[in-house]
Amino acid sequence: MSVFELQSLLPQIILALGATAILMFGAWFPSRKWILGGVFVSLLAGLSAGLIAPAVPEVANLYSVGSYARFFVMLWSLLGALSLLLSLRYAEIHDLPGSEYAALVLFAICGMGLLSSATSLIGLFLGLEAFTLVFYILIAFKRDDSRGAEAGLKYLVMGAVATGFLAFGISLIYAASGSFHLPESFAGLQQAGGMRALGLVGWAMMLVAIGFKVSLAPFHLWTPDVYQGAPAPVTGLLATGSKGAVFASLIPLFGALGPLKAELNQILWVLAALSMLAGTFAALPQRNLKRMLAYSSVVHMGYLMISLLVGGPEAHRALVFYLIAYTIATLGAFGVLSSFSGVDDEPQEYADFRGLGYLHPRRSTVLAACLLSLAGIPPLVGFFAKFGIIAAALRGGYPGLAVIAILAALASLYYYLAPIVVLFMQERDARELRRGCRHEYFVLALCFAAILLLGIYPTPLLDLLAGVVP
Amino acid sequence: MIDSVLTGFPILSLVLWLPFLGTLLCLLMRHSAVACRWLALLTTLSVLLVAVGLFVGLPAEAGWLLSEDYTWIPSFGIRYSLALDGISLLLICLTAVLQVAAVLISWKQKEHPALFYALVLVLETGIIGVFLATDLILFYLFWELMLIPMLFLIGVWGHENRVYAALKFFFFTLAGSLCLLLAIISLYLIHGEQTGVYSFAFETLKQTQLSSGVEMLLYLGFVLAFVVKVPLFPFHTWLPDAHTEAPAAGSVDLAGLLLKTGIYGLIRFAFPLFPHAAQQSLPFLVVLALIGIFYAAWIAYAQTDIKRVVAYSSVAHMGFVILGLAAWNQLAWEGALLLMVNHGVTTGGLFILIAMLQERTGSRDLRLLGGMWKSLPFFSAFFLLFCLASLGLPGLSNFAGEILVLLGTFGRWPLFAALAAAGVIFSAAYMLRVVQGTLWGPLGQVCKLGDKGCQHEDLGRREWLLIIPLALLVIWLGLYPTPVLEPMRGPISLMLQAGGLP
Numbered sequence: 001m002s003v004f005e006l007q008s009l010l011p012q013i014i015l016a017l018g019a020t021a022i023l024m025f026g027a028w029f030p031s032r033k034w035i036l037g038g039v040f041v042s043l044l045a046g047l048s049a050g051l052i053a054p055a056v057p058e059v060a061n062l063y064s065v066g067s068y069a070r071f072f073v074m075l076w077s078l079l080g081a082l083s084l085l086l087s088l089r090y091a092e093i094h095d096l097p098g099s100e101y102a103a104l105v106l107f108a109i110c111g112m113g114l115l116s117s118a119t120s121l122i123g124l125f126l127g128l129e130a131f132t133l134v135f136y137i138l139i140a141f142k143r144d145d146s147r148g149a150e151a152g153l154k155y156l157v158m159g160a161v162a163t164g165f166l167a168f169g170i171s172l173i174y175a176a177s178g179s180f181h182l183p184e185s186f187a188g189l190q191q192a193g194g195m196r197a198l199g200l201v202g203w204a205m206m207l208v209a210i211g212f213k214v215s216l217a218p219f220h221l222w223t224p225d226v227y228q229g230a231p232a233p234v235t236g237l238l239a240t241g242s243k244g245a246v247f248a249s250l251i252p253l254f255g256a257l258g259p260l261k262a263e264l265n266q267i268l269w270v271l272a273a274l275s276m277l278a279g280t281f282a283a284l285p286q287r288n289l290k291r292m293l294a295y296s297s298v299v300h301m302g303y304l305m306i307s308l309l310v311g312g313p314e315a316h317r318a319l320v321f322y323l324i325a326y327t328i329a330t331l332g333a334f335g336v337l338s339s340f341s342g343v344d345d346e347p348q349e350y351a352d353f354r355g356l357g358y359l360h361p362r363r364s365t366v367l368a369a370c371l372l373s374l375a376g377i378p379p380l381v382g383f384f385a386k387f388g389i390i391a392a393a394l395r396g397g398y399p400g401l402a403v404i405a406i407l408a409a410l411a412s413l414y415y416y417l418a419p420i421v422v423l424f425m426q427e428r429d430a431r432e433l434r435r436g437c438r439h440e441y442f443v444l445a446l447c448f449a450a451i452l453l454l455g456i457y458p459t460p461l462l463d464l465l466a467g468v469v470p
Numbered sequence: 471m472i473d474s475v476l477t478g479f480p481i482l483s484l485v486l487w488l489p490f491l492g493t494l495l496c497l498l499m500r501h502s503a504v505a506c507r508w509l510a511l512l513t514t515l516s517v518l519l520v521a522v523g524l525f526v527g528l529p530a531e532a533g534w535l536l537s538e539d540y541t542w543i544p545s546f547g548i549r550y551s552l553a554l555d556g557i558s559l560l561l562i563c564l565t566a567v568l569q570v571a572a573v574l575i576s577w578k579q580k581e582h583p584a585l586f587y588a589l590v591l592v593l594e595t596g597i598i599g600v601f602l603a604t605d606l607i608l609f610y611l612f613w614e615l616m617l618i619p620m621l622f623l624i625g626v627w628g629h630e631n632r633v634y635a636a637l638k639f640f641f642f643t644l645a646g647s648l649c650l651l652l653a654i655i656s657l658y659l660i661h662g663e664q665t666g667v668y669s670f671a672f673e674t675l676k677q678t679q680l681s682s683g684v685e686m687l688l689y690l691g692f693v694l695a696f697v698v699k700v701p702l703f704p705f706h707t708w709l710p711d712a713h714t715e716a717p718a719a720g721s722v723d724l725a726g727l728l729l730k731t732g733i734y735g736l737i738r739f740a741f742p743l744f745p746h747a748a749q750q751s752l753p754f755l756v757v758l759a760l761i762g763i764f765y766a767a768w769i770a771y772a773q774t775d776i777k778r779v780v781a782y783s784s785v786a787h788m789g790f791v792i793l794g795l796a797a798w799n800q801l802a803w804e805g806a807l808l809l810m811v812n813h814g815v816t817t818g819g820l821f822i823l824i825a826m827l828q829e830r831t832g833s834r835d836l837r838l839l840g841g842m843w844k845s846l847p848f849f850s851a852f853f854l855l856f857c858l859a860s861l862g863l864p865g866l867s868n869f870a871g872e873i874l875v876l877l878g879t880f881g882r883w884p885l886f887a888a889l890a891a892a893g894v895i896f897s898a899a900y901m902l903r904v905v906q907g908t909l910w911g912p913l914g915q916v917c918k919l920g921d922k923g924c925q926h927e928d929l930g931r932r933e934w935l936l937i938i939p940l941a942l943l944v945i946w947l948g949l950y951p952t953p954v955l956e957p958m959r960g961p962i963s964l965m966l967q968a969g970g971l972p
Contacts, residue, residue, distance in 0.1 A: 358582065377618065378611045387546075387607075391655050402655075406648045413644055417621075417637065425625040425633050462545045 001060055008054035008065040011045040011073050012110050018044070019106035026099020035088050038102030039081045042109060046077030049113075061181055062123035064252075069117030071468045072248045075324070076116065079241050080109035082331060082443045087233040089437040090338045094142055094231065101141065108134040108237065112245035120180045121170045124249055128166065128213065131245070132159050135238055139230040151229025158222040162212035169205030172198055182256040195263045203264060207271070210250065214243045216271050216305065217278035220298045224282075227294035232346055235290065236334030239297055240327040247304055247323055251316050254308060255470060261311060268309040272401060275302030276408040283415045287350045292415050293333060296374065299408055300326050303389050306405060310396030317465045318388030324461065325373065325385035325454070332370035332447030336363050339436035339444065347434075350419055355428025363436065366444045368420045373451045375416040376409050381454040482538050482552040482602055485520050485562065489513055489569075489594035496591065500584030510573045510587035517594065518566035525563050525957075530556060532960025537604075547658070547668040552602040556957030557737070557807060561601045561730055564811050567943070568726040568818045569594045572719035574936045575822045579627075586627060589619040590719055597723075600731045606654045606670040609739070610647070613695075616728060617643055620712075620720065628715040635708075635715035642708040646698035653691025657743070660684070676743055689747035692740040699732030702755070702792055703762035706785045713781035718825030721777065725784050726818035730810055733791055737803075737965060741795075755796040756886055760893075762789035767896035771903065776827075776834045779904050780820050783860060786897055787813045787868070793890055794875035802878020803962045804955055809871025811954060812859075812947050816867055819856045819940040823849070826933060827908070830926040836907035838915045848928045850909045852937050859944045861901035862894050867947035 006013065018041030026034045054065035063069065084105055091098055111130030118124040136159065140152025174180060176198035177188025189199035211219035227235050254261055279298030286292035300322075307319040340347045340356070340363070347353060357364040373380035376387075386409060393402040454461055492513030499505045528535045537553035554562075572590055579586050596619065599612030617640060625636035654670070661678040662668040669675070680688070698705045713721050741748045763786045770782035787809065794806030826849060827842070828834050843850040859866035864873075872894060880887035929937065947954060 372618070378614045383611075383614075384543075384546075387651075387655070390652070391546075391659065394655055394659050402652065406652050410641070410645055410648050413641065414637075417640070421625065421633055421637070424622065425636070457542075459543050459545070462543065466545060 002056075004055035005059045007052075008056050009059050009063070010052060010054075011049040011070075011077065012113055014041060014045040014048055015077070015106050015110035015113070018042075019103040019110070022099050022106070023103040026097070026103070030097065030099065032088065032091050032096075032098035034099035035084050035091060035102045038084045038106055041106055042077045042081040042084065045109070045113075046074045046081070049073040049077065058119060062120050062126070063114060063117045064119045065117065067468050068252070068470060069113075071464075072116035072245070073113040075327075076109050076112040076241050076245060079237070079327065079331065080105055082335075082446070083233055083237045083241075085439040085443050086236065086331075086335045086338050087231075088439050090231060090233050090341060093341070093343050096141060096231075101138075104134050104138050104141075105237065107131070108138070108241070112241050115245045116248035118249050119182050119252065121173065121182070121185060122180045124253070125166060125170060127249070128246070129163060131242060132163070132213070135159075135234075135242060138234045139226060139238070141234065142231055145229070147229040148231070149229075151226045154222050154229075155226045158212055162209040162219075165205045165212075166209035169202045169207075169209060172202030172205065176202065182252065186257050186260060189260060195260050199260075200263065204267070207264070207267060210246060211271065214246045214301050214304075215294075215298055216301050217275040217298055220275070220278070220295075220301075223298060224291040224294040227290045228288065228348065232290075232334050232338035232341060236331050236338070239293065239330045239334065243297070243301065244323050244327055247308070247319065250308055251319065252470070254311060255316075265309060268305055269398070269401065272302045272305035272309060273404055275299065275305060276404050277302075280408045280411045284411065286415060287418075288348050289333075289337065289350065289353070289419055290348050292419070293330065296412060296415065297330070299412060300374070302408070303386070303405060306398065306401050307389050307392045309401075310392045310398065312396070313469065315392040315396060317462070317469045318385075318392045320465050320469050321388055321458070321461065322385040325381040325451075328447050328450045328454075329370040329373040329380075329382060332366055332444060332451065333374075335440060335444050335447060336367040336370070339363060339440040340434045342434060350422045353419060353422045354426045355423075356434070357424035359428075360434065362441075363444060364423045366448045368423065369448055369451050371416040371420060373455070375412050377413075379452070379455045381451050381458065383455060384458045480538055481520065481524070482536055482554055485517060485524075486552065486595060486598050486602060488517050488520070489591040489598070493588045493591040493595070496584050496588040503579070503583040506584045506587045507573070507577060507579070510591060511570070513591060514566065514569045514573050514594065517598075518563075518570055521559075521563045521566040524554070524559060528559065528957075530956040530960065532556075532964045535559065542605075542608075546607070546670075547662075548607045548670050549605050550608060551605045551671060552608075553604045554602060555961045556959070557734070557961050558601040559957055560807070560811055560954060561734060562598055564730070564814045565594060565597050565601070565727050567939075568722055568814060571818060571822060571936055571940065572722045574932060575722065575825055576717065576719045577932055581627060586623070586719075589622050590723070593619040593623070593723055597727050597731060601734060604672045606658075606672060606675065606739070608670075609735075610651060610654060613650070613731070613735075614647060616731065617647075620724070620728065623720040623723075624712060624716045627717040628720070629717075630715070631711070632715045635711040638708045639712040642698050642701075642705070643695075646695035646705075649691040650695035653688045656691075657688055672739065672743075678743075680744070682746060685744050686747045686750070689740060689744035689751065692743070693736065693751065696732045696735040696740055697758075697792075699735070700729055700788050700792065701732070701785065702758050702788065703765055703785065704758075706762065706766070709785060710778050710781040713784070713821075714775060714777045718821060721821040721825075722818045725780070725821060726814040729784060729788060730814060733788070733795070733806075733810055736795065737807075742965060749798075752796045752798060755792055756883065759789040759792040759796065760886060760889055762786065763793070763890060763893040764896065767893060767900060770900040771896075773900075774836045776824050776836060776839075776904055776908065777821070779836075779900055780817060780824070780860075783897060783900065784813070784817055786893065787817075787860075790872055790875050790890065790893070793879055793886070797875070797879040797882045798966065799878050799881060800959075800963055800966060801881070802875055803966065804958060805871050805874025805876075805878055807958050807962070808947075808951055808954060809868065809875060812867035812871045812944075815940060815943050815947065816856055816859045819852075819937065819944065820860060822936065822940070823853045823856060826929075827853075836904065839908045840911045841909075841913040843909045844913070845926050846928050852929075852941060853909060854905060855941055855944065857901045857905050859948065861898045865945075865948050867944045867951075870948055870951045 049070045108131040115127030142148045177185045179185040215223040283295035307315040373382035376382045534553045539551040542550040596615035603609035766782045766785035773779045791806045794802040862868045
């Protein structure tokens with residue numbers, strides 16, 4: 001590895017070294033202030049990705065450092081910084097070790113960045129495992145919480161199975177084509193009349209693994225329990241970054257597949273439709289905010305699969321836009337959850353939220369805006385996100401999926417309005433304040449502003465994506 | 471002179487965003503209820519001032535009188551384009567009048583006043599936006615923008631069964647809206663594939679060549695969204711619940727304005743974009759409108775809650791409007807649009823009076839009320855006036871619209887017109903039952919149970935101020951509707967030509 005390649009990988013190096021440093025110094029000087037150090041490192045990595053031009057286009061035939069990859073590195077760095085800010089008070093009241101927490105989140109961000117920039121199947125595997133391993137720990141970070149332990153174990157077992165599938169799938173594709181590097185490894189799968197059988201089996205296994213990671217139906221069953229058991233800021237990161245990074249890596253992956261993608265279209269169709277339907281039906285009866293968000297995320301993953309299925313630059317731009325809209329709103333929702341959590345309780349059940357709307361009007365408004373944006377109500381950013389996906393589906397010739405998407409959006413209003421009704425339309429006698437902190441308010445204000453401004457004027461982001469997304 | 475002032479100045483954006491500015495100020499000053507309500511009143515009054523200024527200052531011509539057009543989201547071909555013609559001008563004036571009334575009737579709002587006025591003002595922005603937008607996505611945005619404030623107005627400040635009513639309203643309209651969205655995007659893509667120009671501009675999309683099957687499908691998507699809002703039988707079931715549970719301002723806005731957006735959507739977008747499909751659908755619309763007129767009257771007669779009676783009467787009146795539109799000629803359309811404006815004023819007035827009655831007696835139940843004329847003579851006189859206007863007494867507002875609709879319809883479908891005329895008698899039956907049950911007869915149980923000798927205070931100063939202008943409007947629109955008919959004449963004939971006269 002040359003100096004130039006190291007320079008090109010600077011953001012990841014900053015994240016990894018920063019995390020190690022925080023971990024080591026944190027052992028000597030334990031303090032929760034290390035989380036702020038993590039915020040600083042994360043922002044530094046994001047800035048270096050944005051400002052310092054890489055010297056080489058690709059590092060070690062594993063990772064791209066093109067504008068697409070750097071865009072996502074910046075995005076996940078920002079996400080990591082915001083998640084850490086949200087965790088500050090949470091770590092304080094739940095007595096979580098600050099330096100370990102910050103270091104783990106930084107490692108996760110590093111892995112997400114690597115995954116999003118993977119140009120080879122090995123790079124993909126490494127990036128994915130890098131942050132999945134971290135999440136095994138983060139989910140069960142509250143050691144004395146049995147729910148957290150259960151969630152961690154569940155994620156570990158499911159994740160290990162998925163890893164097995166991924167490794168096996170990659171090795172089959174390698175066996176069929178003789179290369180890990182992206183265009184070549186798929187070019188080798190071509191044969192007269194379609195894809196080689198070995199390649200198809202390999203892809204099937206990879207899709208299973210991907211399905212587990214982003215919780216597509218029918219591989220989504222771990223999602224609600226893990227969401228519920230994990231600490232709220234961790235769930236926020238898990239719901240946004242870990243799924244988003246996988247989708248970010250899938251765009252070049254499917255792009256490299258070229259015309260062979262036609263072989264997979266039927267499976268992708270079924271995955272998309274099944275995720276939207278299963279997620280919707282499972283989310284409808286939920287009375288727990290975290291579980292509802294878990295099932296609704298399955299629906300959102302179904303939406304994202306639609307544009308992956310359609311393919312082409314416009315659909316991919318719609319996908320990334322949707323991903324960003326989903327990330328902002330989900331982070332905001334889990335941010336409000338962590339900011340409402342007290343010393344020994346984390347409000348999750350709808351009953352816990354009764355009448356909070358007038359007790360904490362600002363944070364409740366942010367939560368309502370996030371949920372309505374997820375539901376795709378204009379003038380919030382979720383509307384143009386859904387608009388892009390539905391337009392892509394119709395343009396790509398999938399009116400059936402567009403209709404399912406519309407129906408799912410209609411049904412989604414039912415489960416997204418339920419917490420809003422509880423917040424604002426039900427009275428409550430007991431008046432206990434749930435105090436948050438400045439850092440949380442800052443993140444929530446940022447999310448709220450982004451949801452509203454990008455909903456009213458999405459042109460800058462769309463222009464940016466037009467330049468970045470291949 | 472006014473033209474030269476208006477050409478350079480974005481007056482449409484001013485009318486549109488003024489209420490929104492009021493919303494933001496309300497939220498800023500949320501700790502003072504008094505400041506909020508004065509702010510809301512000032513905002514709605516200034517919107518009214520601008521609207522009346524436009525009404526007086528603009529010539530009664532066909533075509534767009536004012537327009538604005540800016541780039542907004544070029545990558546999707548979405549533009550911020552507003553335009554105003556005679557019809558939208560009238561509806562904006564109606565909106566401005568009723569919003570002032572809505573603020574005044576909720577003057578004593580005690581629960582979360584800042585949020586309440588903020589939502590009423592956002593609602594005004596949404597409604598005016600619907601009447602102004604000519605880019606379909608912009609239209610859709612405002613269309614949806616009306617939903618959220620209404621959801622909260624009903625759900626937070628409504629009566630007993632409010633959450634159920636709010637959600638029912640929301641889901642009915644949203645189901646329709648999503649069909650509309652799907653149809654809009656399909657039309658956009660079809661047009662883009664044909665010409666290579668991806669645009670949501672109404673004038674551009676009108677040029678799209680459609681096969682008859684696709685045209686019918688897209689038309690149905692549009693019409694479904696609009697008739698749910700109108701509401702046409704059998705899509706009306708959300709309306710009685712929403713009206714009954716909504717607070718006074720919510721009922722006024724629902725009946726006076728939101729229902730009109732559905733009609734407006736039909737004539738502005740659904741009919742001109744899909745003229746052939748529209749022609750084919752007219753007989754179905756007539757039948758549904760007629761069923762609506764009689765069915766709603768029948769149900770209204772059986773109600774005991776005054777608000778529910780008025781709600782069903784709205785369904786019947788909207789049946790008349792749809793009947794007039796389906797007759798598809800100048801006279802009937804003028805009548806239909808006039809009836810739409812008149813219905814806004816009369817029903818708005820009725821809901822305001824019902825709110826005053828409920829404030830005094832705590833009841834809207836016809837079985838418990840009665841004999842109000844003795845204790846509330848002034849109130850009762852106005853109540854009688856608005857009830858008579860609503861049932862279509864000649865000389866009062868609704869009659870002018872109804873008679874034009876019936877005359878216009880008679881030219882095309884004599885039988886249906888004759889049937890619909892019978893519907894007027896039905897409306898007399900249920901409205902007079904309301905009058906009888908409320909104003910006349912022996913003192914009702916409400917009085918006997920409650921206060922000594924049933925002493926309620928008659929109209930206060932604020933209430934006089936509120937009800938006098940509306941009463942004058944009712945009489946003016948009934949006796950001399952020409953100033954209202956004039957600005958809509960040109961646009962209607964343009965629309966009928968563009969839609970292809972039979």
